Amino acid sequence: MAPLAQPAGPFALGTFSALSGPSFPGLVADGRVADLSGCLDGAPRTLREVLERWEHHLPALHTLAGDAALDWRDLEELRVHAPVEPRQVFQSGANYRRHVIDLEIAHRAPDDPRTVEEARAEVAELMDRRAAEDLPYVFIGLPSAITGPYDDVVLPSWAEKPDWELELAAVIAKPAHGIAVEEAMEYVAGYTIANDLTDRAGVFRRDMPAIGTDWLRSKNAPGFTPLGPYLVPAEFVADPDDLRVTLKLNGETMQDESTKDMIFNVARMVAYASRTARLLPGDLVLTGSPAGNGMHWGRLLRDGDVMEGAITGLGVQRTRCVKEDA
Template sequence: MKSAAASALFAGPFALATLSEGRDGPAFPALVTADGRVADLRLAFDDDRLTLRTLLDDWQHALPRLRALAHDDAAARLPLADFRVRAPVEPRQVFQSGANYRQHVIDLHVAHRSPGDDRSEEERRAEAAEIMDRRAAEDLPYVFIGLPSALTGPYDDVVLPAWAEQPDWELEVAAVIGRPAHRVPVEQALEHVAGYTIANDLTDRATVFRRDMPQIGTDWLRSKNAPGFTPLGPWLVPAESIADPGNLQLTLKLNGETMQDESTKDMIFDVARMVSYASQTARLLPGDLVLTGSPTGNGMHWGRLLRDGDVMEGSVTGLGTQRTRCVAEAAS
């Protein structure tokens, strides 16, 4: 799908993208300027095999060259509208955050009533609020692993699997790693972030918890990792263009109706804390994604889940807008 140049609005003088000519054309890394013009980075860096991930492998040296290219009026440019916009990066690892927006977690706690729990909504909300306060005080983020194969482009159709009974949306800010990070302190964590992009981390609520063995707990493989269940992009916006990742507005519209509209101020753990926490166990690599959780306003909150033909439009301050259409998979 080709996108209009008007959708190229983002913070700063440039962003990065992965583009192709048509659906099946070879993908290539590009620099996109705010007026919707494109520079092929393979030509600019004289490297036919360049990808955004290999660019991120040498982010420290690549960034000054990208700044210069963005301000070079003589550089060759093409209209963005001539190309298909794909997911900006192909990460080796995807780190996902759960229960990281205070109001969202309280809403889910109320929506997922346990069998036999006859307490009032007010009592269950008070319990959830107490849990959130305790987590924040004990400094315990919740991070799990996603699959890169679940990623799809920001304008691609999203296939709803026939087995998914309660597919739900979860708009998120994703940090893109630009320097290897292992056991980094919170104070240094943002130095390892190259930039930010948008992720819609879809979840089938019906398969989050194992019904056959409740004691096992959550089943993130089944509920979150169907092919294309994580639309990503459109842009990788350099971190230097985002003044405060802790003050961005996330807005998701479903068929034109606003469902999520919340600030990252409601995060329990900010981006730096999430990156630092993930790095205490794993070694984060350039191009890896750290998804930072989703705010209140999901389908479970509204009592309305995704259906065939639904159109989701997700925007984040400074990061642009993605637009995806849901297509139901035919039952086998």
């Protein structure tokens, strides 16, 4: 049963199923869900199919949200899945100023001659230079790592330091390649919540340090990206660059930061990813995670931990950690 969490705006979108049965794209309004496969032109079977004709379907979605004659179902009676199945996931690292500084301090070598203040100043200078040179840090994630917003998260037996990273995710509405920052927001259908879990022990290769980061192993285990609960249309999010990102671990607040702290905002992230790749409807652009991860607190994820992630107007996801060999 899904916890009730009303998103911003008169309606949101998601993927749902009865406790037994196939999933369907759903329209969420006032705690109720309508199956869009029987309401929209073309009978879309997935939310990605809705997004592939986003500009055509959006006016109809506004109308349907107020249609009392639809076959509305109680949200609490349905299983909530990840709202969309993307073909591509673009992930961002080092995109919140305070988070980057905290990670730099946490990963300092024991023989680092710099003081804490000197290290912070150097990292701040580096981030200013990155912002001026327009060089976000973007890499590719696997869609197979995505799981639902209320599903258990399995911690692999090999993951030595599993950590949380709550993030704002932009959902792409139409193909985009080589677009300008000024037009990037026209390609965003809406937003959802992603928790981009990371095994900190696996980020850097131990056998060949010169290779650098190993994102396959550290970030892409099955279920390492809880997504949702909803896709909230962009028009209902007043300012994606001023939203509160909050993660609680077992009821204790660990992350609580505004997207104002991002070095590169949503438009710059989407435009930058499109310089190299061709973004497709339903793709995700994750915008990085703020300060307050487990490395900062010296407390990594364990069997039985419960994470509750919220972003202003996008609802709440709640996932429980289960050790693989438990």
